[in-house]
Amino acid sequence: MAYQRVEIPRERVEQQEEIAARIAARFAAEGRTVTAMVDTYGCQQNESDSERLRGYLAEMGCTFTDDEFAADIIVINTCAVREHAEQRVLGNVGALNHTKKARPGQIICLCGCMVQQKHIAEKIRMSYPIVNLVFGPDEIWRFPELLEQILTGRKKRVFAVETQDGVVTEGVPRARVGGVKAWLSVMYGCNNFCSYCVVPYVRGRERSRRPEDVVAEARSLVAAGYRDITLLGQNVNSYGRDLGGGTDFSDLLRMVNDIPGKFILRFMTSHPKDATEKLFSTMAECEKCAHHIHLPVQAGNDRVLREMNRGYTAAQYLDKVAAARRSMPDLVLTTDIIVGFPGETDAEFADTLALVEQVRYDSMFTFIYSPRVGTRAAAMPDPMTRAEKQRNFDRLLELSNRISGEKHAAYVGKTLEVLVDGENPGEACPHTSRTKSGRLVHLRGDAAPGAFVTAKITDSTTWALFGEVVN
Ligand code: 5AD
Numbered sequence: 013m014a015y016q017r018v019e020i021p022r023e024r025v026e027q028q029e030e031i032a033a034r035i036a037a038r039f040a041a042e043g044r045t046v047t048a049m050v051d052t053y054g055c056q057q058n059e060s061d062s063e064r065l066r067g068y069l070a071e072m073g074c075t076f077t078d079d080e081f082a083a084d085i086i087v088i089n090t091c092a093v094r095e096h097a098e099q100r101v102l103g104n105v106g107a108l109n110h111t112k113k114a115r116p117g118q119i120i121c122l123c124g125c126m127v128q129q130k131h132i133a134e135k136i137r138m139s140y141p142i143v144n145l146v147f148g149p150d151e152i153w154r155f156p157e158l159l160e161q162i163l164t165g166r167k168k169r170v171f172a173v174e175t176q177d178g179v180v181t182e183g184v185p186r187a188r189v190g191g192v193k194a195w196l197s198v199m200y201g202c203n204n205f206c207s208y209c210v211v212p213y214v215r216g217r218e219r220s221r222r223p224e225d226v227v228a229e230a231r232s233l234v235a236a237g238y239r240d241i242t243l244l245g246q247n248v249n250s251y252g253r254d255l256g257g258g259t260d261f262s263d264l265l266r267m268v269n270d271i272p273g274k275f276i277l278r279f280m281t282s283h284p285k286d287a288t289e290k291l292f293s294t295m296a297e298c299e300k301c302a303h304h305i306h307l308p309v310q311a312g313n314d315r316v317l318r319e320m321n322r323g324y325t326a327a328q329y330l331d332k333v334a335a336a337r338r339s340m341p342d343l344v345l346t347t348d349i350i351v352g353f354p355g356e357t358d359a360e361f362a363d364t365l366a367l368v369e370q371v372r373y374d375s376m377f378t379f380i381y382s383p384r385v386g387t388r389a390a391a392m393p394d395p396m397t398r399a400e401k402q403r404n405f406d407r408l409l410e411l412s413n414r415i416s417g418e419k420h421a422a423y424v425g426k427t428l429e430v431l432v433d434g435e436n437p438g439e440a441c442p443h444t445s446r447t448k449s450g451r452l453v454h455l456r457g458d459a460a461p462g463a464f465v466t467a468k469i470t471d472s473t474t475w476a477l478f479g480e481v482v483n
Pocket residue numbers: 093094208209210308310348349350379380381382383384
């Protein structure tokens with residue numbers, strides 16, 4: 013497929029901000045306070061995209077709400093990775109018929125990966141007439157322009173999907189949620205074409221932001237008081253390949269680590285085939301870098317891994333884990349696993365269980381395979397029943413919970429530094445916090461969001477730790 017990197021010129025982004033200002037002036041002239049709601053499905057990349065949508069909406073003078081009956085503008089940022097998320101979105105859009113009746117001028121927008129698929133865009137066009145605006149992930153940067161066409165009545169419905177590919181935009185305003193944790197996209201798209209995955213089709217080919225743009229944004233985040241920065245990409249390990257400038261992901265990590273100030277530096281996701289010794293040693297050397305890798309294995313059987321087009325065997329994966337642990341003995345390791353890939357037998361699934369027993373992940377995200385239109389796996393014979401897949405899934409979950417519980421229990425009695433990042437109002441532990449390697453700690457005692465405090469871990473469950481602030 014022909015593919016071109018498209019850098020949107022700054023002037024064109026600035027034009028969008030001018031349109032946003034024009035919209036704000038229009039609302040003000042009408043004497044309206046306009047409320048907006050942004051609902052996000054899926055991964056951190058979508059969370060990050062939603063921050064840009066909120067950034068534009070804030071520039072339009074909107075205030076935000078979580079109540080769809082109170083919203084004048086509703087934006088649903090969708091996910092296409094599994095069918096379940098798509099069904100939830102369509103269900104929720106269907107329910108908006110009621111809110112639109114109660115609030116006739118309400119504008120409903122759908123964006124993100126799901127609507128980038130032709131068959132879904134068609135379905136919305138034909139069956140969901142209440143939706144006014146539909147736009148793909150590469151069109152987010154021109155949201156004001158698209159929305160203005162609806163607001164002025166020039167158009168009743170706008171569909172902006174499959175028009176561009178390979179977009180990189182700098183300078184879109186952001187309204188970040190919370191003042192402690194920030195997402196920072198370093199690249200977009202994916203070239204891997206794992207046979208089950210729709211992402212390369214909806215997010216296009218890999219393209220990296222320039223290192224100087226990433227570092228400048230990280231610097232401004234630190235200056236604004238953010239203390240927990242996560243570098244984002246579908247496969248951060250291939251960062252920079254398309255730029256040809258010689259800066260790889262390890263170099264980028266070091267550049268961000270060198271920004272003065274106290275903060276935790278995280279990243280996700282790493283593809284095992286591209287995780288290198290250089291990455292592990294850089295992580296070990298960079299004092300701000302969390303010793304945590306999210307390293308999706310997907311399956312433990314070599315035939316299944318080959319059919320998935322993952323580019324590694326179980327043994328090669330285990331070698332990477334061993335190398336990472338040599339560099340960082342305190343490494344926290346998490347993963348994604350798909351159960352019931354087409355043709356996976358019970359014996360092959362047993363290899364996944366064995367690998368999990370061997371690696372002992374700190375936590376895991378487990379999914380039952382979901383066929384995605386247009387992917388290679390969707391055309392593969394899939395004889396296993398849903399009930400059999402569910403049974404295997406339950407076994408994996410039980411194993412994962414047992415190991416996570418054991419790993420968490422080993423923290424009890426330890427004293428370690430945590431970053432306070434939120435509140436649990438009314439709970440016995442009124443604060444939430446994270447260890448440097450990302451474990452959730454519910455915290456008692458005197459603490460404020462954004463503070464690094466020393467915590468003694470007093471208790472644990474499968475999913476979290478509990479602790480108290482100590483001086
Ligand atoms: N079915 C089930 N899980 C999937 N994932 C990606 N595509 C599918 C699919 N078609 C999972 C993978 C990936 C995570 C983000 O979602 O485990 O790592």
